[in-house]
Amino acid sequence: MNLKQIVQSEADNLFSNYKKYPLFIEKGRKCVLYDYEGKRYIDFLSGIAVNALGYNHPKISNIIRKQLKKSLHVSNLFYHPYQALLAKKLLEISGMERAFFCNSGTESIDASFKLARGYFYKNNLGKDKNQILTLNNSFHGRTYGALSATANDTYRKPFAPLVPGFHFVEQNNVDDLKKKFNKKICALIIEPLQGEGGVYPCTEEFLQAARQLCDENGALLIFDEIQCGLGRTGRYFYFQKYGIRPDILTLAKPLGLGMPLGSVLTSKKISATFGPGDHGTTFGGGPLACRLGFEFIKILQEDKMVEDIKTKGNFFKQKLLDLKKKYSCIVDVRGEGLMLAAELNFPGRDIVDQCLAAGFVINVTANTVIRFLPPYIISKKEISQLIKTLDKLLAQSSKNH
Numbered sequence: 001m002n003l004k005q006i007v008q009s010e011a012d013n014l015f016s017n018y019k020k021y022p023l024f025i026e027k028g029r030k031c032v033l034y035d036y037e038g039k040r041y042i043d044f045l046s047g048i049a050v051n052a053l054g055y056n057h058p059k060i061s062n063i064i065r066k067q068l069k070k071s072l073h074v075s076n077l078f079y080h081p082y083q084a085l086l087a088k089k090l091l092e093i094s095g096m097e098r099a100f101f102c103n104s105g106t107e108s109i110d111a112s113f114k115l116a117r118g119y120f121y122k123n124n125l126g127k128d129k130n131q132i133l134t135l136n137n138s139f140h141g142r143t144y145g146a147l148s149a150t151a152n153d154t155y156r157k158p159f160a161p162l163v164p165g166f167h168f169v170e171q172n173n174v175d176d177l178k179k180k181f182n183k184k185i186c187a188l189i190i191e192p193l194q195g196e197g198g199v200y201p202c203t204e205e206f207l208q209a210a211r212q213l214c215d216e217n218g219a220l221l222i223f224d225e226i227q228c229g230l231g232r233t234g235r236y237f238y239f240q241k242y243g244i245r246p247d248i249l250t251l252a253k254p255l256g257l258g259m260p261l262g263s264v265l266t267s268k269k270i271s272a273t274f275g276p277g278d279h280g281t282t283f284g285g286g287p288l289a290c291r292l293g294f295e296f297i298k299i300l301q302e303d304k305m306v307e308d309i310k311t312k313g314n315f316f317k318q319k320l321l322d323l324k325k326k327y328s329c330i331v332d333v334r335g336e337g338l339m340l341a342a343e344l345n346f347p348g349r350d351i352v353d354q355c356l357a358a359g360f361v362i363n364v365t366a367n368t369v370i371r372f373l374p375p376y377i378i379s380k381k382e383i384s385q386l387i388k389t390l391d392k393l394l395a396q397s398s399k400n401h
């Protein structure tokens with residue numbers, strides 16, 4: 001099938017809930033994607049922050065071949081070695097005490113809400129302590145729990161009524177946070193570096209206030225590091241930047257390196273909320289996904305990748321800032337490590353299309369924010385190539401905007 005035929009076949013057979021780019025991917029190698037006509041694209045999106053080690057990583061391909069000969073799925077009624085091995089690694093790098101595995105980001109968010117509400121209910125810590133605070137510009141996922149914590153009306157409105165008990169706070173507004181807090185709040189959920197909303201970091205002051213208000217009101221602090229965690233910002237977790245620790249941490253995206261895998265990390269005490277039957281999943285924590293997760297963290301550690309991300313991220317960000325000096329259509333440059341964004345004063349979709357034509361996959365979020373989430377193994381040379389292309393495209397666009 002060619003691109004035209006596949007587009008038609010999808011239109012005839014699938015839901016039309018994705019706005020796709022006209023790109024028919026056959027394969028990838030390192031940071032390069034190839035379409036069915038052999039055209040190369042340097043990937044600055046990584047399957048939306050999933051393919052952290054790029055494509056066809058030799059160690060990862062080898063692990064997949066080995067595990068295929070053993071088992072793909074065993075169910076959570078039995079044991080296999082990789083849940084515990086991966087859990088140990090995640091606890092080691094996060095300082096948490098217990099892990100739960102599921103299949104996606106949104107599932108980990110829903111699990112974290114159940115955990116928070118269940119914790120107070122089961123420990124008789126307050127009958128009405130079940131309200132959840134969340135931030136205005138956040139994105140936490142599409143299932144009903146996660147959607148109820150996601151502010152954007154375009155995602156929410158058609159599907160009302162949502163789960164009750166969610167209240168919105170303005171990001172980085174400590175006064176608003178104080179105003180919304182009370183003893184009925186059981187949890188506050190925060191993306192410490194917001195992704196889909198437009199790559200907006202939470203300030204240290206706001207995160208500190210969040211920690212303090214949770215402690216004073218006996219509420220749990222949940223950090224959603226599904227997009228910004230697991231090395232992406234040049235540290236294992238974004239919360240480590242300020243040393244402000246959550247009670248519950250949600251992870252997904254790169255964790256299974258392309259196999260669906262999400263996780264909730266917390267303390268031993270909070271984890272005890274879920275007894276047998278309280279929560280679970282058929283597929284979550286399967287041997288292939290967990291083995292890949294284990295290998296991923298091992299490679300991050302052994303290859304000292306996190307430090308490398310910081311160095312390359314600083315290089316990349318400086319180049320974006322240089323472009324900002326040159327072009328007034330870039331109104332802001334945000335993010336850290338390899339989670340970066342340039343906000344434009346016009347919708348970014350055209351720049352994304354033009355980058356694609358020039359052989360680069362980038363992305364736009366929040367309409368005007370072009371976002372870069374390359375694989376962790378991206379090279380400075382590849383970054384420079386993209387910058388050169390952006391320079392040319394922005395010179396052109398500046399004339400029109």
Ligand SMILES: Cc1ncc(COP(=O)(O)O)c(C=O)c1O
Binds near residue numbers: 139227
């Ligand atoms: C911060 C954050 N939380 C949750 C999600 C939902 O994850 P998933 O798409 O795996 O359900 C996303 C997805 O983009 C995300 O960026």
